[in-house]
Amino acid sequence: MAKDRWFIPTNTENLKMIIAQGLISNSDGFKKYYSDVLELVQGYIPIFKNKIEQDILTYVVREMNDLTPAIIEIDLKKITGIIKKVEDNKLVNIDLKDVANVDILFIQAPLPLSVIATMIFKSKEDKNSFEEDSKLYSNVILADLKLSSTVAEEKLFKSNMLSGGLVNDFKNIVVDVNEINYKKVYAYGGLLLNLFYFAKNGNNSNTHYQLFLNLDKESEKEDIDVYDYFKAFDINDTDIKKKMDYGLINIAIESKDFKEDVLDFLLSDIWDERSRKRTEELANKLKLFESNMDKTVSEQFEEAKTPLEKILLMLFLREDSEALMDYTLELFSESDYLNFAMMFGLRDKFIKIPKELREFNGLQNFVSLKMAEYAHHSIESDVKFKSSSKPLTIMDMLNKNSIKKRVIRALKVEEAIETIMPNRDYKHKKGKNIYIGFVEPEYKLLEDEYFKIISTKKIIKAEYNKFSKMK
């Protein structure tokens, strides 16, 4: 007996958005959405077994007469935890072992890209056209995703069966779910992608990336407000530093007019008298920085008194993460870049992180998975996903003995390497140090030297992908 296949019907416009945003979400997780099945059951995604009725296929392209249907095939083996079916207008739990007896499953949204088995099109022309179209956008990235359109699959779009009012039945399903803060979830994705990239700068940056990967695990308390912000789901802090940091993080995530909202925030009446003097001073500095009449940018960064001031200047100076990755100043430290990376990631979110970075081998699907896990963790859902392979950061590679030397050479950072011979007896003969037996030197990264070189170097996709294949 052929194994069951599980499908989400949609249209190609939504499919592009799903890839761009990195999650199969409900309609409320889309910035631009065309009516399809993702709007029918609040908080849940309906998944059809083996076939899709004609009226459902019509429904997913009903918004405009030139939309094209597409089907996402889900690999159910990559989803664990609680799955539901409908019974008397309610969703009830079903054991994964029993799914063979059910025609439509409901899984709590969102799902990561990593659970997509394939994206199915009703003809080869549609498939080719989708592939070509994806090249017209900066964020419809097909890396790690499979497209298909076999003769058998084409039949999926030609069902003669009608569902008998499934759309209405779906709409009548009573659910009680916690709402997901999608902006925060996507911001977490942006943050992870940027931290992954800037982990190249040194071990401190790499440690931060690893820390943010494991938000659901208990870890040693770090004094990083962004970290606390993502760990907590109910934020109400009166501590002045947290108030400032959380306020700015909120603006970075929520605002459509970042600079204006930052100024409003700094000049608002939420500050006590002592803080107000400082916040007003900061607002004036930022205004001056914008008008830029007398001083160079580096002079203004040099005058910045605090890390926060530097972060704000950078957020005012550069519009997105791509521009940040292109910008270096000698006076920036590793922690400066780390701070910039986090705040730019939050502001850009997953969808605006440069294509070049999202095309690093395995990274898009991995971060999508982390976003989905975070979303489910935030609403305490029971849905879990099988982990996918974790891409190594540049720093991970430099810490991995089997490839370390090759990566160092390829990055041209030999000047930042110290070779240490073991403390063993040797003979000195004709200008050579001779050891008995095998002697393995240790290669130690001189972090300061390394940072000086690597902080000004942009890692490109081709380079990373080459390293990622090294064994």
Add this chain to the structure above:
Amino acid sequence: MGKRKFKLPGIDDLNKSQDRVLRLPEDGQFLVVGGPGTGKSVVALLRALKYQKNNNYVFLVYNHVLHSSTNQLIDIRLKSFTIKSWFYKLQYHLMKENMPQQENYKPDYDEVIKRFESLEPQERPLHIIIDEGQDMPVKFYEALTSCGYENFFIVADQNQQITDEHSNRQELTDIIGLEVDDVIELNENYRNSHIIGLLTEYFFTDPSSPKPKLPLKSKASLGMPSLFEYDNYKDCGKIILREADKDDRNLIGVVVANDTLRDTYATTLQEIDIKLDNPKSIISTYSSKNKEQVNIDFSNGGIVVLNDKSIKGLEFDIVFIIIDGFKIYNNDSDSMKKRFYVMSSRAIKKLVFFKSKNYKDGVEEILPTDENILKRERLNNG
């Protein structure tokens, strides 16, 4: 200098009207209208990229500067031409005779149509994509249809007509055989900030086409367009150089009224010596009168000094408009407003006007007096 290239839009950057344009079939006649910054040129370019593989298209733009800019910012080799140069070549290719002209570089379209109609009827499957289609006369389109072309994708903005010979929306609709309802309107301004959009709107003159929707409203304490009155034009130069230094990927447009001012500003910007973070920006300029190749590098940040007639269709991160030299003739303030509409709508992030304290040629009367739209300041840079 920082590298610039045409940034492909994100799928989330396009609205549903723009999505619809990208879904249009390859064959057929299509007219897309919209104001500056509504993404007309972007969808035209994306359409060219989409059908690049078939190699059965031409992408036509009005002027040499725009042609050069488009080609430099795109990674692939577009089949792109200026409209007239392509039309002259086409006429020669079909007729093996020189273009009949009313005057220099002004085709005698009636004669061309007669010639084209004398040809054996033939289907011509080439896809003609035209940016700024309003700047060509109806008879240009008539000539193309008369020799068998039928696949047109035209983007146009009636409010940006800068030529004497031009077509309006109705004429374009009629000539390519569309129903009024088939015309696709793009209404949202994506290029400018709200406050720049507000100023641009002030120069809008065409009562027959809808104003582009303003971008999301902001409080506009930053980025307000400013009009600086200066004593010494070199102070303007210093501000322009500092702005360029702030982000070396920015393309900065300095727009002037005539060639004398163009030379003055290009030379002054080269000569000024002030402290900067980055190597001094590349300063380039071009005049259509020179008939030289456009030697402006649009793929890097820098400063470009241009006459207002050459900036059509281009966009700059920051635009400085030098008011000196612009003069309203015969009380025709509408024509001047159209020119200011085109100039000011080129700015993405910032728009600044400079005016000598001695300037008295009337343009001020078309500028908004509302300080919430255009801030007036004295420039005393030292």
